[in-house]
Amino acid sequence: MSTSSRPAIKLPDRTLLLLVPGIVIVLTLFLYPFLFGFILSFLSHQGPNLGNYTKFFSTPFLSETIWTTLWISLPATLINIGFALPVAFVTRRHRFQRALTAILVIPITLGTVLIAEGLLTYLGPQGWLNRLLLMLHISTSPVHLTHNYWGVFLSLVVSGFPFAYLLLLSYLTGIDPALPQAAATLGASPWRRFIHIYLPLLIPGLAIAFCLSFVQAFSVFPSAVLLGAPAGPTRVISIAAYQAAFEDYDYPMASAIAMVMAGVQLLVVALALTSRNLFYRGPTTGGKG
């Protein structure tokens, strides 16, 4: 594979200078704060040690936030991917696909706070949804969808679904349409074309979409505070970090929590990407064309 990967450029190549702004931004805005937080997380009143981490994992009030967050973000991510796939599949060559795409992009541009505020009134006890349910006699008392698990869950779906949809749509349209056509001429029904052709070719896309959606959902903060029950069922890990930093003014502890958060995300992403390697991940076209 790498027989001729040596670039044919002579070293001081001035075009390499174009990399400098990018490298500076990565260093100053990502790498430096990350390393700073990483080092800070090992500092406590007794000097450098693992105290913050032992405190995190030995205090259920803190360590349980990992499970609370996973319990919200994993189902939300799976639901988003699970719904986005069929919707993208059905609309991929639909006349209204562009209009639908435009509508679905809106939640992404609105931002999570606005979505949370909107859902708060819409899903609340006096909101339209509950009024409609009561009016149609589907329910006799208002359904509690805010200030609990479901409020956060729904906001993650509203903000995460369009993102998953757009990602999967681009992966789907990248698959050579001649492949399912060839499968059809060989006797494959639409369902079997999906199972045997589309799905295997989509695995890398699904893995990437899962990772990006999950990372977004795992770092949920505004909607967990606004729509959830931040003292109890939706006390996600970012709330714990926030409280450590701005209520206890314990920056090293907050940094440690952030590091744990990053670690969990990294672990899940690594698992998803490793499982992707068990499948085919080459080009999605059917010939040398």
Add this chain to the structure above:
Amino acid sequence: MTELQPTTQPHPAEGRRSQIFQQLRLEKVTRSFGGTIALSGLDLTIQSGEFIALLGPSGCGKSTALNCVAGLLPLTDGSIWLDQQRIDLMPPERRGFGMVFQNYALFPHLTVRRNVGFGLVMRRMSKKEVRRRVDAALDLVQLKAFGDQLPGRLSGGQQQRVAIARAIVVEPSVILMDEPLSNLDAKLRLEMRTEIKRIHRDLQRTTIYVTHDQDEALSLADRIVVLNEGRTLQIGSPEELYTRPANLQVARFMGYRNILELDLERVEQQRVFLAGPDFRLEGIACAELAGRRAFAAIRPDDFLVTINEAGSRPTGARNSILGQAEIVEYCGRDYLVDIATSSGLLLHARTQRRVEPGARVHLEVPEERVLAFSAA
């Protein structure tokens, strides 16, 4: 190998797909894309076992026609019949036609064996039967050693053979090929052409072959359908099309590179007398001729080229033209010479003898090789 012999009956498990049929009939098959007509009223009756080539320039509607037969494009108008059964409303997976795509459309995530066996698995055949038939098909296209590779690692010619094997292994009643050789280099194209001919001879499967290359169509097909801008120009055997093109467009496509607009002097039954600025031509009428002008179509290889430094017509020469060689292309077996007459008319001729650029030459052409078409 037994599976792919000519007289094989279809496997019972695929009875509904590859029935033995007498005729595949296209009746006024029309397809338009948003108002533009891509294919207009194609009428064609194909006998079982026939090799049909759809020939025409790009955008002529030949691929559209093939996709309509395959079921990948719904018709705008017309119908397609397999004997008494109307099939144009059937989804492609129920037609049981094998198709070879222009870019091969091999499933990139499946090995060569699984690609070839795909149609058999879709027909729910037993694992043992699938293995046996895939082996036979890979033998046929001489790719047995590559069975466990992914198609992306094969060369273009090998991929093309996998595509053919995948289409024929299910013993389809009709094989559809969409420019299968256009992505190959010249040498491989010739080899694969022979391969396709051999497979058709061995299996005797009805084949519809789309191409823009008249050599491919002439060498492979029992009958050729010439299309242009969605309309059928001529349907006939390769010999018919080659010696008697129905009109100028077909003639152009059949390699009549010299199309000369000349004065029509007189017509005597089939014989036509034409006059150019500095030569006269006698030919045969290929259409009703009227008016004062007509077109003469002559193939480059029908000219007899002689060096003529004297610059005067040899006595007794008929259909003779004097000119000067301008561009000489060496083609291995012969030379392709562009010749300008004294009035500036440019002619293309082939000759076995070397001609120097600038040499004065004399051209002669037999009357029966000059085809005259009306100027309308």
